[in-house]
Amino acid sequence: MNEIKVFAPATVSNVACGFDVMGFALHGVGDEITVKRTPEQGLQVVAIHGAENLPMEADKNVATIAAQAFLDSLDEKPTSGFSFEITKKVKAGSGLGSSGSSSVASVVAMNELFGKPYSKEELLLFAMAGEAAISGQPHADNVAPCLLGGFVLVRDYHPLDVIQLDYPDSLYCTVVHPQIEIKTSDSRKMLKQQISLRKAITQWGNVGGLVSGLAKGDYELISRSLKDVVAEPVRSMLIPLFHEAKQGAIDLGALGASISGSGPSIFALSSSKEIAESIGNHFTSLYKEASIDALIYVSQVNPKGAEVIS
Amino acid sequence: MNEIKVFAPATVSNVACGFDVMGFALHGVGDEITVKRTPEQGLQVVAIHGAENLPMEADKNVATIAAQAFLDSLDEKPTSGFSFEITKKVKAGSGLGSSGSSSVASVVAMNELFGKPYSKEELLLFAMAGEAAISGQPHADNVAPCLLGGFVLVRDYHPLDVIQLDYPDSLYCTVVHPQIEIKTSDSRKMLKQQISLRKAITQWGNVGGLVSGLAKGDYELISRSLKDVVAEPVRSMLIPLFHEAKQGAIDLGALGASISGSGPSIFALSSSKEIAESIGNHFTSLYKEASIDALIYVSQVNPKGAEVIS
Numbered sequence: 001m002n003e004i005k006v007f008a009p010a011t012v013s014n015v016a017c018g019f020d021v022m023g024f025a026l027h028g029v030g031d032e033i034t035v036k037r038t039p040e041q042g043l044q045v046v047a048i049h050g051a052e053n054l055p056m057e058a059d060k061n062v063a064t065i066a067a068q069a070f071l072d073s074l075d076e077k078p079t080s081g082f083s084f085e086i087t088k089k090v091k092a093g094s095g096l097g098s099s100g101s102s103s104v105a106s107v108v109a110m111n112e113l114f115g116k117p118y119s120k121e122e123l124l125l126f127a128m129a130g131e132a133a134i135s136g137q138p139h140a141d142n143v144a145p146c147l148l149g150g151f152v153l154v155r156d157y158h159p160l161d162v163i164q165l166d167y168p169d170s171l172y173c174t175v176v177h178p179q180i181e182i183k184t185s186d187s188r189k190m191l192k193q194q195i196s197l198r199k200a201i202t203q204w205g206n207v208g209g210l211v212s213g214l215a216k217g218d219y220e221l222i223s224r225s226l227k228d229v230v231a232e233p234v235r236s237m238l239i240p241l242f243h244e245a246k247q248g249a250i251d252l253g254a255l256g257a258s259i260s261g262s263g264p265s266i267f268a269l270s271s272s273k274e275i276a277e278s279i280g281n282h283f284t285s286l287y288k289e290a291s292i293d294a295l296i297y298v299s300q301v302n303p304k305g306a307e308v309i310s
Numbered sequence: 311m312n313e314i315k316v317f318a319p320a321t322v323s324n325v326a327c328g329f330d331v332m333g334f335a336l337h338g339v340g341d342e343i344t345v346k347r348t349p350e351q352g353l354q355v356v357a358i359h360g361a362e363n364l365p366m367e368a369d370k371n372v373a374t375i376a377a378q379a380f381l382d383s384l385d386e387k388p389t390s391g392f393s394f395e396i397t398k399k400v401k402a403g404s405g406l407g408s409s410g411s412s413s414v415a416s417v418v419a420m421n422e423l424f425g426k427p428y429s430k431e432e433l434l435l436f437a438m439a440g441e442a443a444i445s446g447q448p449h450a451d452n453v454a455p456c457l458l459g460g461f462v463l464v465r466d467y468h469p470l471d472v473i474q475l476d477y478p479d480s481l482y483c484t485v486v487h488p489q490i491e492i493k494t495s496d497s498r499k500m501l502k503q504q505i506s507l508r509k510a511i512t513q514w515g516n517v518g519g520l521v522s523g524l525a526k527g528d529y530e531l532i533s534r535s536l537k538d539v540v541a542e543p544v545r546s547m548l549i550p551l552f553h554e555a556k557q558g559a560i561d562l563g564a565l566g567a568s569i570s571g572s573g574p575s576i577f578a579l580s581s582s583k584e585i586a587e588s589i590g591n592h593f594t595s596l597y598k599e600a601s602i603d604a605l606i607y608v609s610q611v612n613p614k615g616a617e618v619i620s
Contacts, residue, residue, distance in 0.1 A: 021515040155519040156512070161534060163522055194504045197540070202466070204514035205331040208521045209465040212473050215525040224471060230507070 002037045004112045008105035008306040009149075010090045010297075011097035012173060012267045013141040016228040016258040017206035021154050022165075023097070023145040025302040026173060030146070031098070032087040032309065033063060033105035035113060037080040043067055044083045051088040061086075062099045063106035066130030070110045073126065074117070082110070093181040095261035097142030103130030104146040108306045120147050120305070124160060142261065149305030151214060168217035171301050172276035174254075176245060176283035177265040179293040182238050187262035190234045199229045219255055219271045226256025226269065239264045241286055248282045273298070312347040314422045318415035318616040319459075320400045320607075321407035322483060322577045323451040326538040326568035327516035331464050332475075333407070333455040335612035336483060340456070341411040342397040342619065343373060345419040347390040353377055354393045361398040371396075372409045373416035376440030380420045383436065384427070392420070403491040405571035407452030413440030414456040418616045430457050430615070434470060452571065459615030461524060478527035481611050482586035484564075486555060486593035487575040489603040492548050497572035500544045509539045529565055529581045536566025536579065549574045551596055558592045583608070 009030035013023035038044065043058040058064040063084050071078060084106065090098045107126045111118050124140060124147055132138040140154045144162045151171075153163040209225030212218070236242040236259060246257040249268035253275040257268035266283075270276040280296045287294035319340035323333035348354065353368040368374040373394050381388060394416065400408045417436045421428050434450060434457055442448040450464045454472045461481075463473040519535030522528070546552040546569060556567040559578035563585040567578035576593075580586040590606045597604035 017514070018518065019514075020511045021518060153515065153518045153522060155515045155531075155535060161519070163519060163531060165518075165522055166525070191507060193507050195507055195510055197501060197503050197505050200505055200510040200513065200540075201330045203510065204327070204329075204517040205463065205465045207514040207518045208328065208331060208463045208475075209471070209473060211518045211521040212463060212475055212525065215476070215522065221465075221473060225465060230510075 001113055003034065004109045005032060005034045005309045006105045006109040006112070006306060007032050007309050008101040008108065008146050009302050010101055011142045011145045012175065012260040013097060013145070014228070014231065014259065014261060015210070016226040016232070016256055017203050017210055018153070019203070019228060019231050020139070020141060021207070022152065023141040024151040024173070025145040025149050025305050026096075026175070026297060027299040027302045029089050029096070029297050029299070031089060031101040031105050033102065033109055034085040035067075035106070035109040036083045037113065038083050039080065041081045044081065045086065046083045047085045049087040051091060054088070054092060062130035062134055063102040065133045066103040066127050067106045067110050069126040069129035070107050070123070074114070082113075091177075094177050095182070095259065095263045095265035096175065096177065097146055097261060099134050100127065100131055100142030100146050103127040104143055104306045106130070108147070108308070112308055121162070123147060124162065145305065147305050149303045151301055153211065165211060165214050167214040167301060168219070170271055172270045172273055173299050173301065174249070174268045174270065174276045174279040174283065175260060175265055175297040175299075176287065177295045177297075178240060178287055179295070180240065180264050182263050187235055187238065190238075191231060195230060202229050222269070223255040226258065228258050232258050235259055235263055239266065240292055241290060242266060245283055245286055248286060249279045252278050252282055254279055311423055313344065314419045315342060315344045315619045316415045316419040316422070316616060317342050317619050318411040318418065318456050319612050320411055321452045321455045322485065322570040323407060323455070324538070324541065324569065324571060325520070326536040326542070326566055327513050327520055328463070329513070329538060329541050330449070330451060331517070332462070333451040334461040334483070335455040335459050335615050336406075336485070336607060337609040337612045339399050339406070339607050339609070341399060341408070341415050343412065343415040343419055344395040345377075345416070345423060346393045347423065348393050349390065351391045354391065355396065356393045357395045359397040361401060364398070364402060372440035372444055373412040375443045376413040376416045376436050377420050379436040379439035380417050380433075384424070392423075404487050405492070405569065405573045405575035406485065406487065407456055407571060409444050410437065410441055410452030410456050413437040414453055414616045416440070418457070418618070422618055431472070433457060434472065455615065457615050459613045461611055463521065475521060475524050477524040477611060478529070480581055482580045482583050483609050483611065484559070484578045484580065484586045484589040484593065485570060485575055485607040486597065487605045487607075488550060488597055489605070490550065490574050492573050497545055497548065500548075501541060505540060512539050532579070533565040536568065538568050542568050545569055545573055549576065550602055551600060552576060555593055555596055558596060559589045562588050562592055564589055
């Protein structure tokens, strides 16, 4: 095999109470990467579509950093080089796991080209190497759902322990991505490194409630648990119309709404496509009225994660 | 009906990562209360068996405080008084929800005498009034599993939201109660009111893992998640032989072990009766060798909670 094209979905991470530990994958939006064997050795980014300001240098682009981590793990040196053509449908700094999607698409493509030496679970560590290069520390709450699909819990990093959570099939997500940029590193700085024990207990009570509600398909419980007392109160200040977007979604029947990743994207979860679409309309008109460009996505949770297109 | 006898089980609360939000009920150990209608008005504690130093005054004993909260909720004044005979099989200050068992037994008995005006869920608030009187603030992580049975999550208090978690039938618990007293209020003072965000994230990752593991019956996941980075490192200092007891239990195949409530009792969870009993033997010989009196309990999770005996 000399050429492969892979799709890796955008992801919602944190999911309100699940700060730094939970995430799920979306349908229809994400990154596509075509990797081709080349006669020249080494890794080369030949094109990036749909994004400006992303590095073309192989030692700076997350896709090629992740691919290099994959190659470094192999016993034998590759007999060819590889070119990467990247089509980004989610902008960097969206809060939708943009760098994670590129990292994942890249390692899935490399794995296919080499005859699948690794399971998806094993590929996680290589994809995380891409994430670590840009965020300073390895995170898995985007790359894990992107790679594996579904709703995941990253229970621990030492060693990495990713749990695929049970969740109801009819869970829908609406996302609005206002076209402003927040850097993950800036957004992390806003969070205090100490929190009150009282707030922490509230947060883990809600994590327990959310995991239980997802497993039981108990929408009322999911709804009561979709609260974030740690990051949302601080980070939402950076997001124009956050409270109007969230309150409107809840008024329309959302189970809950919060910040996706470190923002500025906002997600709402719903128990039906109809509700999810009406929330999409609400997001559209809210941001249109304020003359802020915004992209809207309505999607079920994507159970498959990254996949080979051709 | 003029007389009723109720059993309310002892409970393990906190359950490692689930500090202040999780608990489960035990079999065979707990409090029995006999409540009788009396011609004289008012509430009267007529006997307390199996415990010294507990107040006989109706406005100071948790059983009668909880019963009074029940009576205060009724539209009509009672036509009789009530006497309470309390048999405690779990000492106060054990970490096994002793006051919660008395509060629960009392309100379940009152509810029976009045023809069951309330559901078990509704009785929780009255039982919590007993708990609040002695701990200074209302807690439900003992009274909820004591009343409802099973494995519960107290997701929130405002309003009260108690979730009955799914868990595998073959889950066994071994408890050792070294006969030393730790007051809950003293033990709470040891905890810092601020914790690092990093530790909080670790804790809620484990809460998510434990709830998921219980729901799936995934013993490996339960085991990996039974960790407490918040209370155990501090509170275990007050418990003689804590680390030896815990490590021995794990060496014998326990899924995990930690402090029950605020101690000094230690619990271990196991996937079989055989393992749970061998851990019981380990606890027995460990404390015997150190000449510390200790009570040992081996029990499945009790799915029923408080129940009428006669």
